[in-house]
Each structure stands twice: as C-alpha cells, then as structure tokens.
Amino acid sequence: MWTLAELAPLLGATVGASPDFVVARPVPHDSDDPRGLAFCTGPRSVREAARHGVGALIVPPGLEVGRPCLYAEQPRAAFARFLALCRRPLPLRPGVHPTAVVDPGAEVAPGASVGPYAVVERGARIGAGARIFPFCYVGEDCVVGQDTVLYPHVVLYQDVHVGARCVVHAHAVLGADGFGFAWDGTRQVKIEHVGAVRIGDDVEIGAGTAIDRATSGTTTVASGVKVDNLVQIGHNAEVGAHSLVCGQAGIAGSAVVGRRVTMAGQSAVADHVTVGDEVTLAARAVASRDIDEPVVHYGFPARPDGLRISAALAELPRLRDRIRELERLLAE
Numbered sequence: 605m606w607t608l609a610e611l612a613p614l615l616g617a618t619v620g621a622s623p624d625f626v627v628a629r630p631v632p633h634d635s636d637d638p639r640g641l642a643f644c645t646g647p648r649s650v651r652e653a654a655r656h657g658v659g660a661l662i663v664p665p666g667l668e669v670g671r672p673c674l675y676a677e678q679p680r681a682a683f684a685r686f687l688a689l690c691r692r693p694l695p696l697r698p699g700v701h702p703t704a705v706v707d708p709g710a711e712v713a714p715g716a717s718v719g720p721y722a723v724v725e726r727g728a729r730i731g732a733g734a735r736i737f738p739f740c741y742v743g744e745d746c747v748v749g750q751d752t753v754l755y756p757h758v759v760l761y762q763d764v765h766v767g768a769r770c771v772v773h774a775h776a777v778l779g780a781d782g783f784g785f786a787w788d789g790t791r792q793v794k795i796e797h798v799g800a801v802r803i804g805d806d807v808e809i810g811a812g813t814a815i816d817r818a819t820s821g822t823t824t825v826a827s828g829v830k831v832d833n834l835v836q837i838g839h840n841a842e843v844g845a846h847s848l849v850c851g852q853a854g855i856a857g858s859a860v861v862g863r864r865v866t867m868a869g870q871s872a873v874a875d876h877v878t879v880g881d882e883v884t885l886a887a888r889a890v891a892s893r894d895i896d897e898p899v900v901h902y903g904f905p906a907r908p909d910g911l912r913i914s915a916a917l918a919e920l921p922r923l924r925d926r927i928r929e930l931e932r933l934l935a936e
Contacts, residue, residue: 605627605628607625607627608622608627611627611674615662615685616682616685617674617676620663620669620674621673625672630683630686633649633650634653634655634658635658636656637657638658638659641658641660641661642660642662643663643680643682644679645664646667662674662683664677694737696735697717699717699718700712701738704719704720705723706723706724707724708726710725710730710742711728712724712730713729713733716731716733716734717734717736718736719756721738722736723742727745728742730748731747731749731750731768732750732751734749734750735753739756740756740758741759743760743763745763746762747765748760749805750768752767752771753771755811758776758777760779761778761779761817764801764817765801766807768805768806771808773809773813774811776810777813779815779817780814781794781797781816782817783839784839795819797816797819797839799820799821800821801815801818801824805828808830809831810833813831813834813836815831816837816838819840819857821840823839823841824841826845826863829844829845830848830849835851835854838855841856841860842861843865847861853870855872856873856874859877861879865882865883866885868885868887868888870888871885871888871890883895883896884899889903889910890904891905891906892904
C-alpha cells in the first residue's frame, strides 16, 4: 500500500488532493474499489468514474475530480508505472534446482536460474541473469541471452538463439520443423528442416506462439519485436526490428516483414511476400502480394483502399435497386 504522497514522485505526478489517502492496487476507472487507483484521460472518463466508488484517480492537470487524485501530464504513462510497481514476479530460486537436468556440456552462467524439472542439453548456453522456469526445454546448441526469461513449458528445439532481455511466455515453441512436404506421386514426403532460429534483443514472444526453424539458413525475428499469443511464424521468415504481431496472426514461410510493421489480430502474410517498413495490416487483412505503401491495408487481398471498399459493399443492395429502377424507366 502507498499514500498518494509516496506514489507521486514514483509516478512522475503531483498530489492534487488528500496526500495521505492510501491506495492498494490498480483498477479500471469504473471500479468500486475504495482502495483502487485508476487513471482518466479526460472529462468523459472522469464523469464515468464519478458514478462509481473508485478510491483515487490519476488525471491531467487542472481537471477537477471531487476525490483523492494525482495530476500527471500523461495519466496513462503514470498508471503504467504504477502497474510496474504492483507486478508480482513468478517465484524462481537463484541457481540450478536439484531436479533440473543440465548436461555437463552445457554452460550456465553465474547468476542464472534454472527451475525445477527444466532440461538444458549439450552445447546450450544460458546467459548471466537468465531465468529458466520449471519444465522448460533448452535443446542442443541453443543460446539464452543475458537477463532473458523463459516462462514454464517453453521449448527451444536445437540451434535457437534468443538474445538479451527477451521474454518468452509459457508454451511457446521455437525451432520446431517448418511445414514442408512434397508430393512424390503417391504420398507427401517430409522435407527436413535443419536451419536455425535467431531472436534479437528485447523481444517478447507470447504464450502458445510457434516460430519454426528454417529449412536451411535462419528464421529471424529482429530486436525489439513484440509478438502476441498464438502467433505462427513460418520457416525462413524474417520479421524486422520493432514490429508488432498481434494475436492469431500468421507469417508464412520465407515471408519478409519490414521494420515497425503492425500486424493486427488474425492478419497474415503469404509465403515469399514482402511487407515494407511501417506498413499496418488491419485485422484479418491478408498480404497476398508485396506491399510497400506505409499506410493501413485492409481486406483480402490487403489494399490501402480496403476499408473504403468494405464500406461501399454495404451500399450494393441500395445501388442495385436504383439501377433496376433506372432500367425500368429506360425501358418505358
């Protein structure tokens, strides 16, 4: 618990009223928690908060709220700092747990943690400050960078290099075989995948995501990329620095996604297609051909005027009726 006076310097805020008021946890602005702290960005959300019993608010300077508050130029950013203060890390003891299986040919740096029942295979290297949670599997010749976190049940097959300060959430699988088969006239013959996966620094990979190893060469996710839950990144794909890939999106084999690209939920990039820097693919958009324009693309196929086309489709029944009426008048 914190008083507002204690929180203000930690959040980059100033106390507006009731400096001794005590808050215990972050809450939405429509909460009735008397010890909750929420944020409002303007009069509308303040009016919504007024209908509820939230204990205190973070608001822009000059906004009257009629309850204990903090003032911040950017209330959302101040609230994000409060969220960080309230975060409870999952417990993991330092060092290698007695039940972990670490091959003698692996290297675990001082200061790293390897949790219960985790497996670290021959040739793997775990960097200083890395945290390997229970039941993870780190395969042969994999690298886990300094201060990187692998949450429970993460699997790194072989030759997977994860950079520094990365976060890989539970049940993500890095380095599984790509989806490659060839018809020989009687059956689908598996194409072996013997390449690698390279993840840059400061990458976050969501729960249940799969990033496949390359057929040969490397599947690459550059530094600063943020990948949501349940995302598929195919073999030999490349994702440029600081891009965002949202939930259930898919990047097919050998596709190239540029820098600072945003892929919204359930969007996709077809195999061997290149999406240029700073492109946005709207929800469910499919890049079936190369895209260069750094604007929002929507639809299947994804195109910059896709939203206008979709809006026009709603007018088709009315336009059809007008055409039929005009045809009738012409016939008369």
